[in-house]
Amino acid sequence: MKGIIIEGISTSGKSSVLRHVQKRLQDEMPHSTKLFISEHYTQRMLEHALENNTLNSQMVKRHIDQMIDHLQMYQLMLDEAKFTLKPSGAQAFVTIERFLLTFLATQSGRVLKDYSLEDAGVQLDKLGKLNITQYIFVLSKDRLRKHIQRTLTHRNDQWVSYIEAKGGLDRMVDESMEWQDNLLSLSESLKEVMPTKRIEITNWDYKKVADTIYNNEYRECSNIKS
Numbered sequence: 001m002k003g004i005i006i007e008g009i010s011t012s013g014k015s016s017v018l019r020h021v022q023k024r025l026q027d028e029m030p031h032s033t034k035l036f037i038s039e040h041y042t043q044r045m046l047e048h049a050l051e052n053n054t055l056n057s058q059m060v061k062r063h064i065d066q067m068i069d070h071l072q073m074y075q076l077m078l079d080e081a082k083f084t085l086k087p088s089g090a091q092a093f094v095t096i097e098r099f100l101l102t103f104l105a106t107q108s109g110r111v112l113k114d115y116s117l118e119d120a121g122v123q124l125d126k127l128g129k130l131n132i133t134q135y136i137f138v139l140s141k142d143r144l145r146k147h148i149q150r151t152l153t154h155r156n157d158q159w160v161s162y163i164e165a166k167g168g169l170d171r172m173v174d175e176s177m178e179w180q181d182n183l184l185s186l187s188e189s190l191k192e193v194m195p196t197k198r199i200e201i202t203n204w205d206y207k208k209v210a211d212t213i214y215n216n217e218y219r220e221c222s223n224i225k226s
Helices: 014-028 044-051 057-079 100-107 117-128 141-151 157-166 169-189 206-217
Strands: 002-007 033-037 092-097 132-138 196-200
Touching (some): 002 014, 002 206, 014 033, 014 092, 014 206, 033 057, 044 057, 057 092, 057 100, 057 117, 100 117, 117 132, 117 169, 132 169, 132 206, 141 169, 157 169, 169 196, 196 206
Parallel strands (some): 002 132, 033 092, 132 196
16 A cells, blocks of 8 residues: 545645646556545544534544554555565555645644543554645635635635634634644654655645655656556
């Protein structure tokens, strides 16, 4: 198994980069298995509990553990198959949009206050052992403001309402920068168990960012012939 987690604040370009990565995986390794876990499963499945003020640490731990268990199952299947020495088309490539750190970075002071670094470390260590690397997209404050302003021209009215509910553009920028600071602090504390790389987002060339990630993580695998 080989995979990536893409972390980052809203409007940092995660979805755009992931689309480019997935296209290269499909074009260059069409017969391999691709597992894409979007933020709908990593985060948004628990939004109802958060909105109802019922979300707690045990719910999040169980949710994260379930996803890790499924990935470990795929790796076990490969380990026990005839493809172990030459995975070729049996190789599984995993891309995950957001994961544990976003929960902790945005909720640790409230509903997840008893979710310890040790708890997170145990879970992320399991992912690290599955050859999954975490990438965090980082924006400057000025860059973030430009990104949010740009989204107002093409995202739906629900997004505009969300920003208004946050208190407007300035408040959205401030909260997002706090979120990013928390992400970076957590990743630094957990870097021994989860390989993590930071990418500075300085423009809208998301294909270039995707190519960097792909070449770091998957290019060597694309030379394996079926």
